[in-house]
Amino acid sequence: MATKAYDKSFREEVYQNVDSGEDVKLCMQCGVCGITCPLRGEMTHGPRQLWSLIRAGKRDEVMNSPDIMLCTSCYSCKVRCPRGVKVIDVMHGLAHYALEQGIVPRKETSKFGKAFWDSIYKTGRVDETEVPMRYTLMAGPIHGIFNMLEMMDIGRALLAHKRMKFKIGPGLPPSKKIKGMKGLKKMLDKAKAMSPGKEG
Amino acid sequence: MGQSILVVGGGMSGVSAALEAAEAGYDVVLVEKNPYLGGRVAQLHQYFPKLCPPYCGLEINFKRIKSNPRIKLYTMSEVTGIEGEPGNYKVTINQMPRYVNERCTVCGKCGEAVEATIPNAFDYGLGEIKAAYLPHELAYPYRYVIDPSIVETEDGAKAKEACPYDAVVLDDAPKETIEEAGAIVWAAGWSPYDASKVEYYNFNSSPDIITNVQMERLAAAGGPTGGKIVKLSNGEAPKKVAFIQCAGSRDVNHLPFCSTICCLASLKQATYVREQLKDAEVTIYFIDIRAMDRNEDFYTKVKADEKISFVKSKIGLIEPGENGMLVLEGENTTTGERFKAEHDLVVLATGMQPNTDLSKIPADMVYDEYGFVQNAEGIFGAGTVRRPGEVHVSVQDGTSAALKAIQVVAGR
Incomplete structure (x- = not known):
């Protein structure tokens, strides 16, 4: 079976440059954040999928995801996250980092x-x-x-x-x-x- | 033989510890909070993975207790104080009145005579029982209990009048006793995590949202429905049953640890549903299915049933829908889709909260961050106060605690 290795460089980039980026490591992929989000109907990925994409090294998809700028900081997901991931901080951190890199996700x-x-x-x-x-x-x-x-x-x-x-x-x-x-x-x-x- | 061993908790771990120590020749004082022995195991319908009734084993243990003069039993009692050191403890035991003495033959006349009812604690609050009651059909000791709420009422007098054996003692009072012991085994067990604390599951919004321990009572022949799995809202058989795993478990806001048994409990309960209701569909929503060692075979077996499906998603919301249905929202983390699914019976697989987290041992003990107790020199935890686990682990742990206790008292 042909396998393709994940590109680890992007996750390292996130851990080092994004506010609370290392929190992504805590995620156990339960999906509660995406369901808790009042804007879930508008989100393309939602936090869980973004974390998953970060781990998989999908730089373009993450940095261009409108979701990271759609977050309104209501904190519902952060309150409910069973792993205590600082979801809002990472979302805003990603948005800041994208802008810094000259990318405007939304x-x-x-x-x-x-x-x-x-x-x-x-x-x-x-x-x-x-x-x-x-x-x-x-x-x-x-x-x-x-x-x-x-x-x-x-x-x-x-x-x-x-x-x-x-x-x-x-x-x-x-x-x-x-x-x-x-x-x-x-x-x-x-x-x-x-x-x-x-x-x- | 010198000192005795005091065992707190008459569930599986405590009973095992008491029997092992007594049968090895040591005197044992067994203290149980409920009016009966057997703890949470007595409330189960079947064990996993063999799907056999727990009462076989419990009855054998009760017979061993009955025939062993070395065991002194206190029911309806709690330990409120421990003084002294290993080899020399003075333990204060507070016993609540049962208002029924040993002359009781379980004829049931007092229960027929009284009118007041109380929530049925043995059925986890599903249904009511008379305020003069036998805790359950196979209770040990096999004796009625009168609820303190009716003692000073007309109902209390009726119960006393109805009893042909003069077994009702209305002036029974709380008793404080001090027992001496060389070592203590603390086997106070666990409590189901309070489902209403997981606010997005709206546990109190519908009688068709129940917990896994309540499901055991629904399936048990002695339970509130005579063993029929029904929707408590209307008494009808459910068609689409959902099990929600990790309801308040593996969650830093609730119980941060995995209780290790809830996956298997839901797999087992899925077989209860499928056995009774041939057309019912079952969906198990999970983060990970944790079925270790021999239990993996059971998981494989349950998975082979095409009416039981597995969806990898922690449910994020339960809300009432149309026609009495419940709408579950989640994100399928395998496909990435967010979904809404309708079910008519939802079982929340809540975890095990150690009772040492809810009420501490009245002695200088060390607990971990979740409230599980660590062994001290003369006081040993046994069973689910030490770590969450299944019944056979509790039995082994009771035996192990008995041995540690014996090592303290031996030769003194």
């Missing part, structure tokens, strides 16, 4: 991350109007406007409940900065320098 998440980061970096707060506006416009002006129209009902409701301020466009009017923006920027710069991944 464009939407990456864009949203950028809009989120920009808002904090510029004003010190997450502006509930600014962030979604910038995010939707990243798809291009035409697509952006269509996307925004799709969200109109939600926007109206948010306005009615004073959960969102009215803006004509991004930065119109500009969001208010927090006090001590200088200090926050310093902290963010330092955090960014320490973090293995880039924003997003």
Whole structure:
């Protein structure tokens, strides 16, 4: 029978470069994480399969899996994992590592991350109007406007409940900065320098 | 002969230890918490892999106890204090009142007379029994028990009046006794892990989700259904039975260890279902099937039944579905598919929690991280307080503990 050896290099790469990457070794392939995930309908692989692919050396499949950026950090899987694998940490670790390697596993998440980061970096707060506006416009002006129209009902409701301020466009009017923006920027710069991944 | 050996727990390990020591010529004090001997083995329908009833062996042991004057038996009793050192222990025994003396002939008149019922502990809470009861058909000692809840009620008086032998003693009271012993064997056994703690199995949401120990009672002739395997929701025969392995086992949030017996127990229970219900389908959901040594043959045999299928998946969710069905969700780790499967009876294969994890020995002992006890100089663990295991291992362990205890008391 012909056999094919697993490529061990990728798993070593994960153990060494990904946050909590060595936790993958703990997995006993029971499958509870994939079923616990509230986004299980959206996930292509789910954590268990990703761990299995890491062990099997499937670098491209893992690094391009949208799942690693789909994780919303609800922590259900981590709470239930019978082996105590830090599932969320590894998922985010993989996403960071992929970005660092110039791979964007899920464009939407990456864009949203950028809009989120920009808002904090510029004003010190997450502006509930600014962030979604910038995010939707990243798809291009035409697509952006269509996307925004799709969200109109939600926007109206948010306005009615004073959960969102009215803006004509991004930065119109500009969001208010927090006090001590200088200090926050310093902290963010330092955090960014320490973090293995880039924003997003 | 000088000092006696005190054995705590009248299950398989404790009975074995007591008999081996007594038959070697030593005096033994045997202390049991229940009103009867035999422990969890007495509640089993059949043993694996031979599928024979445990009562053959138990009855032989009871006969040996009965005919051995060296064994002093305390039932309904717990050890609450141990003082002294190897060769010289003073053990405090707390005995709860049975309210029935040795004149009882098991005529059953007191049970007929009382009206109050209590949950049937012997059947793991499936069904109720009268508050004046024989714990089970083959109980040893063969004697009724009156539940303390009715003693001061009209029912208590009725029981006393109904008894033709003057065996009901309503003013019976707890007794504290101190026994001297040179060595102690602690064989307090195990408890089924509480299934409701595995919250995603929604154990309390449906009577059709039961545990493996309850399944034993469903299949046993003396059980709540007279041995018929039925759905407790409506009394009908199940058509699609699921067994969920490692329900709260091999899990850092619950019991982190493998209890070693649940795979075999489910394989065995699958044969109960298939023997009674010719059309029923059985699915066993597992992480790994752990059937060691001779038990592997049993696994092979069960696997050959085409109505029993095996799915490699730890079930992640049980929810009520339509028409009284239960929907199980899991990820088949062989094919990679996430699935939903409907079943009408679900058996959770819960593991063995050592009773030393739930209640410690009243002496300076060392336990491992799971609550299993390690041997001390004069106090020896036996059976499932030392490690999880099957019945024959408990018997061997009881014998081994008896020998260690004898070595302490011999020649003193």
